[in-house]
Amino acid sequence: MTKFEHSAIISGIGRSDIGRRLGRSELSLTVQAARSAIADAGLEPSDIDGLIAWPGEYPAPAGFTGPSPWRLKDALRLNLNWHMAAQEGPGQLAAVMSAIMAVHSGVCRHVLVYRACAESTGQSGGGRTSVNPIDDGGITGYLQWLRPFGAVSAANWVALNYQRYLQTTGTSRAQVAWLPINQRRNAALNPAAIYTDPLTVEEYLSARMISDPVCLYDCDVPADGAVALVVSAVEVAGDTPRPVRIEAIGSAVGRPSGWDQWRSPTDMAATDAAAHLWTRTDLTPADVDVAALYDGFSFLTIVWLEVLGFCKPGEAADFVDGGKRIALDGELPLNTGGGQLSSGRLHGYGHLFEACTQLRGDAEEARQVSAAEVAVVAAGGGPHGGCLLLTR
Template identity: 60%
Template sequence: MAERAEDRALISGVGQSEVGRRLGRSDLDLTREACHRALADAGLTVGDIDGLVAWPGEWPAAPGFCGPALGRVKDALGLELSWHAGVQDGPSQLAAVMSAVMAVASGYARHVLVYRTTSEATGQAGGGRDTTSPADVTGVIGLQEWLRPFGAVTAAHWLAMVAQRYLHETGATREQIGGLAVSTRRWAGLNPAAVYREPLTIEDYLAARMITTPLCLYDCDVPADGSVAVIVSAAETKADLRSPVRIEAMGSALGARPFWDQWADPLDLPQRDAAHHLWSRTELRPGDVDVAQLYDGFSILTLVWLEAAGFCGRGEGAAFVADGKRIGPGGELPLNTGGGQLSGGRLHGYGLFHEAVVQLRGGLGERQVEGAETAFVGAGGGPLGGCFLLAH
C-alpha cells in the first residue's frame, strides 16, 4: 500500500476539561483547560504548536454550541500559527481531527491543536433551543420542507423516525435497546469525570418519560459544558513525544444525498460507507478491535454504528447490546467505556476520541480494558459519518 496520510501523523496528546451541567465557566476558560492538559499530555509547549483547528468553528447555531472562535483561542494561548481552520462541513464532527492529519501529512504544520468546546447546558438554560411549532412554519424549502412543517424540528425527531423504522424492520424491542443505556451508565460509574454516575436499571429506562417515540430520556445524550483538545503531530517527531498513539486508518464517505430525510434506506446511513472506507485502508478487521467508542447522541446511532462497522450483522445491534454483557466490563467488545455521551456528557464525539486514546495508554483502574491495543472511534449520525482506528 502506498504511503498514507495516516502514516505521517500521530495522536500525540489529548486533554479534557471539567465536564458538567451548567458549570458557570466561559467556553474560553474550558478550552484553555483542555488545551493545556493536552500539551502536558504530549510533552509539548505552546511554542511547539503551529496549527489550530476547531469543530465547527464560527457558525450560526444555538447558544453554547460552537465554542470560542479560533482567534480568541489563538490569543488566549499565545500561539504563532502557520495553519488554521474551522471545519463546519465534513465527515462527522471528527472532520477537524482529519483536517489536522492532512495538514501535518502535507507539511503545513508539525503540531496541530484541535479543540471542540460546548456550553450547551448553559446555553439551553437560557432558552436557546428552537421551539418553533408546525403552525409557525410557512414557505420552507429543501430539508425543512419535509420536516419542520410536521413538527420535526430537532435531531431527536429525525432520529426517532430512524429508531421506529429499526424496531419495525428488525423486530427489536425497546427493552433490548435499553441495554445500551444501562451499560454506559455502568461504565460511567467507573469514570470520575462522567456527568451521571449513579446506577441505572432497565426498569428505570422503561419507566423514563418519552421524548419522541420511541426515544425516551435515557436514549438521548446529556447536554453539557466541556471541552476536549487533541494534538496531531508529525510522525518524525515521535522521539520528542511522551506516549503517542498511532493512526491505523481513517474513514469518511458521502455517497448519498446529504439530507436527513432522503436516504434510500433509513437504516443504511453514511456510517456504513465511512466504515467500509476505513477497513479498505487497513489489513485489520473488526475482530481485531479491543475497545469501541461509538457515537451515542441517540442510542439508535450506536446500533447503526455497531452494524455499519461490522461488529455485528444488519439488524443485530439491539440483540448485541441487550443485556449489556457483551459491551460492558469484561465483555467481548467493551463499548463507550467512559460512559459515552448518554451518561458522560455530550461532547460531539470528542469525549469518545479522548477515551479511546487514554484506554490505549492504560492505567485507568477498574475502567481499564485489559490488553487494549486497538480502538475504533465512530462519530456522526444522519448524513454525517467519520471514523478512526487507533493503535498503540
C-alpha cells in the same frame, strides 16, 4: 500498506472540567483543555503551528459552537502556519482528519484540535440547543420538508428511522435499553462522568418519551466542557511520552443528505464512512479491543455497530441485549467512559479522549480494558459521519 495516516500521531490529549451548568465561558474551558493537551504532549504553546476547531463559530443556539480558532490563537499567543474550522466534512471527526492531512502535507508539525461547548449553560436561559433555528430567510433546504410537520430537531429525525428499524427487525426497546444501562455502569467508574446512578430496564421503559420511540435515556446529556488533542508529525514527535497511532480514517460519503431519502433505517453516512475505514487497513473488526461509538441517541450506536461490522445488519440489539458482550470485560467493550449518554455531549470528542486513554492504559483500574491495543472511534449520525482506527 503505506498511508498518509501513518505520518501523524496523537501526541497529547487534554480535557477541561466537564459538567452541567458550570458557569464558565467556552473560551475558559477550551484554554484549560488545550494547555493540558500541549503539556501532555511534552510541548510548549510555541511549538503549536496549526489549529483547528469543530465546528468553529457560526450562528447557532447559545453554547453550541465554542470559540473560534482566532480567539483561541490570541488566548494562547500562538504563531500558526495554518488554521481552520471544520463545520463541513465527514462528521465531527473531520477536524482530526484535516489535522492529519495538514501534518502529512508538511505545512504543520503540531496541530492543536479542539471541541468546546457550553450547551448546558446555554439551555439554562430557556433555549433548546437541539432545535435548528430559523434565520431571517425563513425555512429553506431540507428543513422545509420537516419543520412544517413538527420535526424540528434531531430527536424527531432519529425517531422516524428508529421506529422503522424496530418494525423491520423485530427489535424491542427492552433490548436497546442495555446500551444506556451498560454506559451508566461504566460511568459509575469514571470520576469525570455526569450521571452515575444505576439504571434498570424498567426505569428505561418507564422514562418519558422525547420523540416516540426515543425516550429520555436514549438522548445524550447537554454539558459544558472541552477536549483538545495534539496531532503531530511522526518525525518530530520522537520524544512523545505515550503516542497514539492513527491506523486509518473513514470519511467517504455517497448517500443522499436527506433523512427521508435513505433506502433503509440504517442507510446513513455512517455506512459509507465505515466501509471506507476497512479499505484503508489490514485490520478487521475482530481486531478491535475498544469501541467508542457515537451515542447522540442510542439508535445511532446501533447503526455504528452494524455498519462497522461488529454484528450483522438488524442484529445489533441481539448483540447488546443483556450487556455482557459490550461490558468492560466483554467481547467488545463499548463506550467505556459512559459515553455521551452519561458523561456529557461533546460531539464525539469525549469518545476520542476515552479511546486514547484506554490505549495508553490510563483509565481507572476498574474500567481499564485489559491489553487494549486497537480502538475504533466513530462520530456523527444521519447525513454526517466519520471514523478513526487507532492503535498503541
